[in-house]
């Protein structure tokens with residue numbers, strides 16, 4: 001496991017056991033050795049539970065999700081009591097980061113005791129949030145309504161208040177205020193509103209464009225004060241309860257976390273002290289709590305951050321406390337909308353390798369025969385009679401030596417050969433960020449981790465697209481070390497893509513009409529000898545479902561047309577069966593058929 005830096009990005013959730021298999025420790029550090037969930041065994045159990053399960057597959061570990069949520073709250077709790085902060089932390093999950101039903105339901109359920117809420121950025125997300133936060137226990141939890149709003153969005157948010165939810169509409173644009181005022185009087189529901197601040201604090205890197213003077217979202221401080229003035233003029237200043245900001249994902253350092261929180265807290269205090277917004281209660285610090293994807297804990301890597309949950313929480317708490325104390329404003333409730341930090345760890349994507357072939361050498365590379373001829377030439381030249389200049393003799397000698405080394409490497413199988421591993425995957429559908437923003441996730445084999453992975457590899461997907469490959473890995477590597485495929489094992493060489501629980505499913509696209517993966521829910525179980533149980537195993541979208549999304553009426557436009565033609569020719573029996581199976585399975589390859597032929601051809 002050391003080769004893949006699993007200790008770096010994986011602690012405390014992932015480890016390798018004595019068998020050399022990747023394991024999940026659902027409860028972080030508290031789990032005793034030998035109680036981990038063996039990922040290879042999980043995959044085998046999922047295949048057992050549901051015979052038609054297909055790869056690729058997402059394994060979800062709700063226990064990890066719960067641990068993340070508990071850890072975030074523990075971090076804020078500790079920071080608050082250490083600094084004698086006089087208010088509480090009350091976070092929300094930004095639904096956009098993973099809208100899947102099981103995840104939103106799990107988080108709301110695990111978060112009851114913390115009054116943990118949800119953040120929505122669109123009408124569909126708001127409807128999801130309204131349906132998930134229905135329990136009595138959720139009446140305090142925030143339902144933060146972000147994103148651009150029209151009258152319908154506003155009506156939904158007011159309806160959320162009408163059914164007893166703590167919905168807060170955060171103004172992303174000043175114009176939204178008029179819509180809210182109008183709809184609220186029309187429906188007779190009092191709104192609670194917040195304002196999104198466009199801070200000057202800017203983070204470097206990919207996500208930096210979210211903030212700064214030219215950022216896409218929110219209102220600059222002076223416009224926020226105008227909103228307060230306008231509300232006061234309308235006698236509605238009591239509506240304003242929250243100030244929000246979000247400077248972008250993956251904030252690289254705690255200095256920047258503190259800088260943004262200080263700037264926002266300043267605006268908060270000015271609203272209270274100068275603009276009489278004395279009923280303000282909450283400062284919502286948005287997302288941005290980073291994840292260490294490469295395990296370097298470094299602010300210089302774009303896929304890592306130089307802090308953990310504790311340092312993040314304490315930076316925010318200290319910055320806000322200091323600013324508010326100076327301004328003599330009472331400490332606000334602190335909210336964050338941490339997304340990646342909640343859900344990244346709890347799921348992994350399992351890919352199956354179909355075959356591996358050595359990458360063809362460059363055309364101008366010599367064959368072993370040509371190399372031998374060249375060596376002979378230089379060798380003879382280096383042994384010419386003493387009249388030749390000594391320098392020349394040396395040159396030929398060195399050249400002969402270099403070529404001989406190259407030849408011996410070539411004959412020995414060449415450690416420099418790159419192998420293309422064909423994987424049962426669409427990069428576009430499973431890891432859209434790898435394609436879209438050149439993101440790198442930790443990847444490693446699920447088994448054989450006590451064997452040296454001798455092959456430098458790149459991963460090729462199933463799409464007919466040259467971008468459908470993975471050749472950038474954590475640590476800025478262009479290859480991933482893998483094991484030669486072993487026909488004796490009849491396939492079953494799996495790779496895990498880790499920390500992949502955030503954003504990928506929602507950003508997924510349907511290039512070549514490949515769709516989502518199977519999803520397997522794995523719960524820790526003390527009753528089972530394996531330490532886990534497969535709670536559910538569901539297939540991804542079928543070929544028929546994927547075709548339908550492109551506006552075909554599958555029964556009429558596809559089956560009907562093919563059927564008519566096949567009946568004319570008299571082959572509908574065979575064709576009908578193939579079409580039926582084709583439509584009802586996922587579009588990925590079914591390994592049982594593929595394996596027999598391709599695994600025999602391994603280099």
Ligand code: PLP
Nearest residue numbers: 094246249287288337338339340
């Ligand atoms: N809140 C808002 C307003 C966002 O736009 C985002 C992400 O884009 C988040 C929260 C979640 O951010 P993260 O996943 O970095 O915590």
